[in-house]
Amino acid sequence: xxxxxxxxxxxxxxxxxxxxxxxxxxxxxxxxxxxxxxxxxxxxxxxxxxxxxxxxxxxxxxxxxxxxxxxxxxxxxxxxxxxxxxxxxxxxxxxxxxxxxxxxxxxxxxxxxxxxxxxxxxxxxxxxxxxxxxxxxxxxxxxxxxxxxxxxxxxxxxxxxxxxxxxx
Amino acid sequence: xxxxxxxxxxxxxxxxxxxxxxxxxxxxxxxxxxxxxxxxxxxxxxxxxxxxxxxxxxxxxxxxxxxxxxxxxxxxxxxxxxxxxxxxxxxxxxxxxxxxxxxxxxxxxxxxxxxxxxxxxxxxxxxxxxxxxxxxxxxxxxxxxxxxxxxxxxxxxxxxxxxxxxxxxxxxxxxxxxxxxxxxxxxxxxxxxxxxxxxxxxxxxxxxxxxxxxxxxxxxxxxxxxxxxxxxxxxxxxxxxxxxxxxxxxxxxxxxxxxxxxxxxxxxxxxxxxxxxxxxxxxxxxxxxxxxxxxxxxxxxxxxxxxxxxxxxxxxxxxxxxxxxxxxxxxxxxxxxxxxxxxxxxxxxxxxxxxxxxxxxxxxxxxxxxxxxxxxxxxxxxxxxxxxxxxxxxxxxxxxxxxxxxxxxxxxxxxxxxxxxxxxxxxxxxxxxxxxxxxxxxxxxxxxxxxxxxxxxxxxxxxxxxxxxxxxxxxxxxxxxxxxxxxxxxxxxxxxxxxxxxxxxxxxxxxxxxxxxxxxxxxxxxxxxxxxxxxxxxxxxxxxxxxxxxxxxxxxxxxxxxxxxxxxxxxxxxxxxxxxxxxxxxxxxxxxxxxxxxxxxxxxxxxxxxxxxxxxxxxxxxxxxxxxxxxxxxxxxxxxxxxxxxxxxxxxxxxxxxxxxxxxxxxxxxxxxxxxxxxxxxxxxxxxxxxxxxxxxxxxxxxxxxxxxxxxxxxxxxxxxxxxxxxxxxxxxxxxxxxxxxxxxxxxxxxxxxxxxxxxxxxxxxxxx
Numbered sequence: 022x023x024x025x026x027x028x029x030x031x032x033x034x035x036x037x038x039x040x041x042x043x044x045x046x047x048x049x050x051x052x053x054x055x056x057x058x059x060x061x062x063x064x065x066x067x068x069x070x071x072x073x074x075x076x077x078x079x080x081x082x083x084x085x086x087x088x089x090x091x092x093x094x095x096x097x098x099x100x101x102x103x104x105x106x107x108x109x110x111x112x113x114x115x116x117x118x119x120x121x122x123x124x125x126x127x128x129x130x131x132x133x134x135x136x137x138x139x140x141x142x143x144x145x146x147x148x149x150x151x152x153x154x155x156x157x158x159x160x161x162x163x164x165x166x167x168x169x170x171x172x173x174x175x176x177x178x179x180x181x182x183x184x185x186x187x188x189x
Numbered sequence: 190x191x192x193x194x195x196x197x198x199x200x201x202x203x204x205x206x207x208x209x210x211x212x213x214x215x216x217x218x219x220x221x222x223x224x225x226x227x228x229x230x231x232x233x234x235x236x237x238x239x240x241x242x243x244x245x246x247x248x249x250x251x252x253x254x255x256x257x258x259x260x261x262x263x264x265x266x267x268x269x270x271x272x273x274x275x276x277x278x279x280x281x282x283x284x285x286x287x288x289x290x291x292x293x294x295x296x297x298x299x300x301x302x303x304x305x306x307x308x309x310x311x312x313x314x315x316x317x318x319x320x321x322x323x324x325x326x327x328x329x330x331x332x333x334x335x336x337x338x339x340x341x342x343x344x345x346x347x348x349x350x351x352x353x354x355x356x357x358x359x360x361x362x363x364x365x366x367x368x369x370x371x372x373x374x375x376x377x378x379x380x381x382x383x384x385x386x387x388x389x390x391x392x393x394x395x396x397x398x399x400x401x402x403x404x405x406x407x408x409x410x411x412x413x414x415x416x417x418x419x420x421x422x423x424x425x426x427x428x429x430x431x432x433x434x435x436x437x438x439x440x441x442x443x444x445x446x447x448x449x450x451x452x453x454x455x456x457x458x459x460x461x462x463x464x465x466x467x468x469x470x471x472x473x474x475x476x477x478x479x480x481x482x483x484x485x486x487x488x489x490x491x492x493x494x495x496x497x498x499x500x501x502x503x504x505x506x507x508x509x510x511x512x513x514x515x516x517x518x519x520x521x522x523x524x525x526x527x528x529x530x531x532x533x534x535x536x537x538x539x540x541x542x543x544x545x546x547x548x549x550x551x552x553x554x555x556x557x558x559x560x561x562x563x564x565x566x567x568x569x570x571x572x573x574x575x576x577x578x579x580x581x582x583x584x585x586x587x588x589x590x591x592x593x594x595x596x597x598x599x600x601x602x603x604x605x606x607x608x609x610x611x612x613x614x615x616x617x618x619x620x621x622x623x624x625x626x627x628x629x630x631x632x633x634x635x636x637x638x639x640x641x642x643x644x645x646x647x648x649x650x651x652x653x654x655x656x657x658x659x660x661x662x663x664x665x666x667x668x669x670x671x672x673x674x675x676x677x678x679x680x681x682x683x684x685x686x687x688x689x690x691x692x693x694x695x696x697x698x699x700x701x702x703x704x705x706x707x708x709x710x711x712x713x714x715x716x717x718x719x720x721x722x723x724x725x726x727x728x729x730x731x732x733x734x735x736x737x738x739x740x741x742x743x744x745x746x747x748x749x750x751x752x753x754x755x756x757x758x759x760x761x762x763x764x765x766x767x768x769x770x771x772x773x774x775x776x777x778x779x780x781x782x783x784x785x786x787x788x789x790x791x792x793x794x795x796x797x798x799x800x801x802x803x804x805x806x807x808x809x810x811x812x813x814x815x816x817x818x819x820x821x822x823x824x825x826x827x828x829x830x831x832x833x834x835x836x837x838x839x840x841x842x843x844x845x846x847x848x849x850x851x852x853x854x855x856x857x858x859x860x861x862x863x864x865x866x867x868x869x870x871x872x873x874x875x876x877x878x879x880x881x882x883x884x885x886x887x888x889x890x891x892x893x894x895x896x897x898x899x900x901x902x903x904x905x906x907x908x909x910x911x912x913x914x915x916x917x918x919x920x921x922x923x924x925x926x927x928x929x930x931x932x933x934x935x936x937x938x939x940x941x942x943x944x945x946x947x948x949x950x951x952x953x954x955x956x957x958x
Contacts, residue, residue: 131775132774185776
């Protein structure tokens with residue numbers, strides 16, 4: 022009995038190991054992203070750059086900032102800036118929606134919250150399916166790091182460090 | 190190797206303190222050449238440093254201290270009289286000691302830094318032999334660059350020597366192993382002596398006091414040599430502790446706020462008392478803890494003050510004036526970060542007092558003053574602040590002279606000069622590019638300095654107060670908060686937004702009526718007692734959405750920074766609160782007028798104003814308060830100038846109302862729900878005279894809408910007419926509670942509605958068409 026059991030366990034272990042190895046191999050090419058809607062377009066940022074996603078909470082306006090900087094908000098004792106991507110990307114959505122979320126994005130030094138219309142899904146995308154942004158977009162919007170092609174849609178992948186960089 | 194490093198670090202700290210002490214003692218010695226006690230203690234310092242440095246193989250330092258020791262020893266045995274010239278040399282060598290110590294700190298040795306001690310050693314030797322010292326300049330000129338190059342080579346060789354034969358270095362310290370042993374022995378004895386010495390000095394101050402009444406009591410020396418009672422802690426750890434306390438203070442504020450809410454809701458319940466006990470004890474402990482941690486970061490200002498006697502001594506020789514520095518309150522404590530910051534400003538101010546304030550001896554005698562000029566440096570606590578006072582008995586400042594000079598230099602315009610008070614005129618000296626010194630000396634007159642003082646003090650949220658009497662002297666008062674991380678703030682509101690103003694910058698708050706505001710040159714001013722203050726609206730500074738207050742009385746917060754004052758018009762005073770400063774991160778750094786943010790008891794973020802930047806902003810704002818009031822009073826000529834808003838989700842109901850009101854000829858806007866209505870009202874595009882509200886609506890009902898509208902001070906008296914089919918008494922009561930003006934039940938007659946509306950918007954009867 023116990024021998025059998027051990028054999029089974031052994032097999033399972035092997036399977037697990039091999040699948041893990043497989044995964045590792047794949048992961049080199051696969052990029053994990055989180056997709057979200059701003060206006061009618063879908064954008065995405067790398068999943069690891071997201072600290073958390075929260076429901077809208079109160080914020081405090083900060084004077085002398087561009088309109089897309091809504092202000093600052095309190096995230097468990099930390100004061101973070103809040104940027105409305107809908108205004109920043111010229112996709113104002115007047116309709117108040119239940120789906121609006123703050124995505125808290127961080128890089129090595131900075132953290133900030135971004136207002137988006139809706140979270141879509143976590144996306145696994147093969148690196149080969151990501152293209153450089155078209156020439157025409159390169160200058161006008163430097164926050165784009167690439168265009169991801171999916172089955173029946175394309176998705177704009179954003180540069181996290183550009184998003185977090187102060188541009189006013 | 191590790192051990193060695195530790196010993197060297199200890200040595201550096203100790204030597205640094207000793208040298209500091211020595212500096213002070215030497216200056217005092219010059220005033221009191223007969224004080225043998227003092228001379229002994231100076232000698233001991235030199236001796237100790239020499240001992241330890243030779244033990245640690247810092248040969249250059251050893252050589253230098255050795256020569257100093259010689260001179261001091263002779264003086265101690267009365268074989269040599271300390272003349273100012275000798276003192277110059279000794280002080281110079283103390284400076285070199287400092288340089289060498291710095292070099293050891295940075296490079297780990299004293300040979301690489303290129304400090305040339307040859308010169309000074311020679312001079313010390315001459316002094317020790319009791320020969321006449323050549324005037325200080327000549328030696329430096331006689332020994333040309335050649336010498337420096339030479340010694341540079343020499344010292345480099347030394348380094349190699351150390352590597353090969355570390356102990357037997359013939360040139361500088363002839364120490365054999367035995368001698369090292371002896372050295373250690375001596376050091377131990379030294380410590381013993383120091384301890385005895387301390388006992389003695391405890392008795393001696395009285396004697397000293399008698400000798401020199403003017404000099405404040407000296408702190409007992411060698412404070413650092415009782416390691417049993419102190420621990421050296423990394424500043425980083427204290428900072429971390431301070432941050433944690435900050436969080437705790439926020440938590441405490443929050444708890445207090447929640448307790449208030451709970452108390453309101455469950456008034457009279459038994460558990461409240463218990464809760465109250467817990468809350469108050471937690472808040473008390475938190476406060477105590479905060480004070481305790483703050484205290485660990487406190488340093489006496491003597492850390493900064495110590496170097497000033499030397500500074501004044503050097504200055505008085507350089508300027509050929511006779512100046513005495515009289516210090517008091519050195520034991521007053523301040524946060525470490527602030528102590529580090531205030532040194533430079535005070536140096537500049539003392540220089541200023543010595544150079545510009547104190548007249549030369551001849552003038553002083555002519556004016557019937559003591560030939561000796563006096564500069565007083567005083568520190569003391571006042572409330573939550575520390576005051577540092579720099580006072581001289583010099584010539585004082587002449588406001589007219591300052592104004593003319595400033596006009597000449599283009600710092601101010603003649604117009605500005607005319608409207609300046611004396612105090613404002615004194616403030617001119619802090620303007621960049623202004624200097625009253627007739628000629629540029631090594632000390633001042635280069636047009637930098639005082640404006641740096643101002644910036645530095647402002648960075649610390651400090652205030653500078655100047656008082657001057659022509660012919661009698663000038664007093665500068667620096668008011669500086671005790672700590673930077675946690676502070677007391679005055680919370681004010683501008684319309685619906687709150688801002689925190691550092692309490693240290695708030696001079697007072699006043700309530701004035703609108704007709705006390707005058708307009709001068711397109712700017713609002715307020716005459717408060719004898720002062721004329723410029724006024725600016727907080728809402729204008731920070732572009733707060735305007736919702737005018739119709740009240741005749743306004744609140745003014747008078748803020749002061751450095752020597753400037755400004756009246757800040759706010760819409761409400763919320764209260765005083767302890768706040769913890771939080772940075773807003775890289776992204777929002779350096780927003781003009783905002784110093785940071787804090788989290789309030791209710792969890793919301795409140796911005797902390799940067800008083801210095803606000804003052805700058807204020808000069809750019811020229812919105813005039815009284816004018817704004819005028820534009821507000823639009824004369825309504827025809828009924829169509831009256832504007833009402835109908836809020837109802839039913840199109841039919843809206844149409845019925847419109848039809849009923851048509852005969853009035855007033856302008857009507859519509860909204861389909863509370864949110865939409867609120868947005869229209871908030872946008873401020875139209876000023877409504879009345880709002881008709883349905884109660885049952887999607888998204889935001891009429892009650893909520895009414896209470897939202899009533900939150901705006903501007904709409905406190907705006908007629909809100911509820912139109913509903915709910916007729917129960919409780920519904921009516923609720924309507925009154927949220928601030929409805931009238932409660933109209935459906936169905937209603939058209940005449941009745943018209944009547945009520947025209948009554949509420951105060952439509953003139955004749956205007957009915």
